[in-house]
Amino acid sequence: MSFPLVSSPGDPLSKTGLLQDSFGRTHNNLRISVTDRCNLRCEYCMPEEVEFLDHRELLTFEEISEVAQVAVGLGINKIRLTGGEPLLRRDLPVLVKFLTGIPQITDLSLTTNGLLLKNQVKKLKEAGLRRLTISLDTLDPGRFRQLCKRDGLDQVLQGIEAALQEGFEKIKLNTVCIKGINDQDIVPLAEYARSRKIELRFIEYMPIGANPWERNKVLFAHEILEILETQVAKLFPGAAYDPTAPAMEFTYQDGQGSIGIIASISRPFCQHCNRVRLTAEGKFRNCLFALEEVDLKPLIRPDFQPEEIRKAMISSVEGKWEGHEINTARFIKPGRTMHTIGG
Numbered sequence: 001m002s003f004p005l006v007s008s009p010g011d012p013l014s015k016t017g018l019l020q021d022s023f024g025r026t027h028n029n030l031r032i033s034v035t036d037r038c039n040l041r042c043e044y045c046m047p048e049e050v051e052f053l054d055h056r057e058l059l060t061f062e063e064i065s066e067v068a069q070v071a072v073g074l075g076i077n078k079i080r081l082t083g084g085e086p087l088l089r090r091d092l093p094v095l096v097k098f099l100t101g102i103p104q105i106t107d108l109s110l111t112t113n114g115l116l117l118k119n120q121v122k123k124l125k126e127a128g129l130r131r132l133t134i135s136l137d138t139l140d141p142g143r144f145r146q147l148c149k150r151d152g153l154d155q156v157l158q159g160i161e162a163a164l165q166e167g168f169e170k171i172k173l174n175t176v177c178i179k180g181i182n183d184q185d186i187v188p189l190a191e192y193a194r195s196r197k198i199e200l201r202f203i204e205y206m207p208i209g210a211n212p213w214e215r216n217k218v219l220f221a222h223e224i225l226e227i228l229e230t231q232v233a234k235l236f237p238g239a240a241y242d243p244t245a246p247a248m249e250f251t252y253q254d255g256q257g258s259i260g261i262i263a264s265i266s267r268p269f270c271q272h273c274n275r276v277r278l279t280a281e282g283k284f285r286n287c288l289f290a291l292e293e294v295d296l297k298p299l300i301r302p303d304f305q306p307e308e309i310r311k312a313m314i315s316s317v318e319g320k321w322e323g324h325e326i327n328t329a330r331f332i333k334p335g336r337t338m339h340t341i342g343g
């Protein structure tokens with residue numbers, strides 16, 4: 001890993017030396033999926049029966065780190081590790097250590113369902129991980145099983161407590177809200193997070209899972225806010241409120257905590273999108289909903305070709321579309337479901 005390939009202004013491939021698209025959006029945020037496997041089957045994310053990738057198809061930690069180095073040379077400074085369930089990937093702290101060793105990466109985080117967190121949290125922290133997002137859609141064991149198709153709520157809660165004790169810089173909870181399924185969980189989850197000083201982020205349900213998506217099942221941001229304001233406490237835009245950020249941040253008026261809402265459907269943030277993605281088997285995607293992707297694997301194996309990877313990333317981002325168009329008749333659901341892309 002000895003090639004910080006930094007492109008410079010005037011570079012014929014990238015005028016700015018950054019991953020900039022034709023709409024002027026600069027991309028500094030890379031989401032890396034480390035596996036397509038999962039120990040849950042959340043119904044909004046993946047099907048019950050899946051053929052997983054062969055282990056040999058997954059990028060190795062060395063390969064991921066080398067690709068990350070190339071991306072860093074193009075201005076990436078934020079990385080999120082995700083999956084499938086990233087904690088199923090053996091020795092994940094080794095990758096965390098590689099990535100925290102890249103000085104330009106100022107923000108490394110991990111999204112997990114928390115099932116295996118309790119036993120791994122210490123090693124992750126020791127490897128340098130400072131920020132964690134744990135997905136939790138309900139505090140009710142029955143609804144957990146209904147949504148995730150497996151048991152495991154207790155393990156997730158134990159994982160959260162272990163992470164709190166470990167003293168991470170930032171712990172967030174992610175909750176996907178589905179009308180008629182877990183709207184009744186919004187208030188208990190809000191109280192749970194507030195009592196632990198954890199930021200809770202609600203995510204509008206997106207058409208990226210295995211099941212047919214229904215718009216009328218989306219619990220919209222304004223509905224979530226209304227539930228919280230009438231049943232928990234008044235909210236106002238937080239000090240860090242940034243209308244261009246994916247998550248709208250709100251603070252409780254009583255000073256006890258904050259929430260975020262990722263309103264991908266009712267308030268798409270495509271206009272300000274700064275994200276690109278690398279799948280577990282090495283496909284580079286310029287959008288969660290992209291219909292096309294670039295296969296970096298032939299540029300990684302048998303020989304690592306940093307300059308070709310760099311060109312592939314630049315040209316993929318240059319070709320990025322304006323937005324996902326979920327709210328139009330033009331929307332086409334990608335062939336991949338969320339667990340094979342990385343959320």
Ligand code: SAM
Pocket residue numbers: 038044045082083084085086111112113114133134135174175176203204205206207208209338339342343
């Ligand atoms: N397995 C890990 C987890 O669940 O946190 C990481 C991968 S998961 C794909 C990343 C995030 O995507 C989770 O917070 C999950 O709730 C979210 N997600 C999955 N399918 C979604 C959908 N259809 N709409 C909105 N968010 C979704």
Ligand code: SF4
Pocket residue numbers: 038039040041042043045046083084085113135338339
């Ligand atoms: Fe697995 Fe995460 Fe998808 Fe649930 S949301 S099935 S935990 S990858």
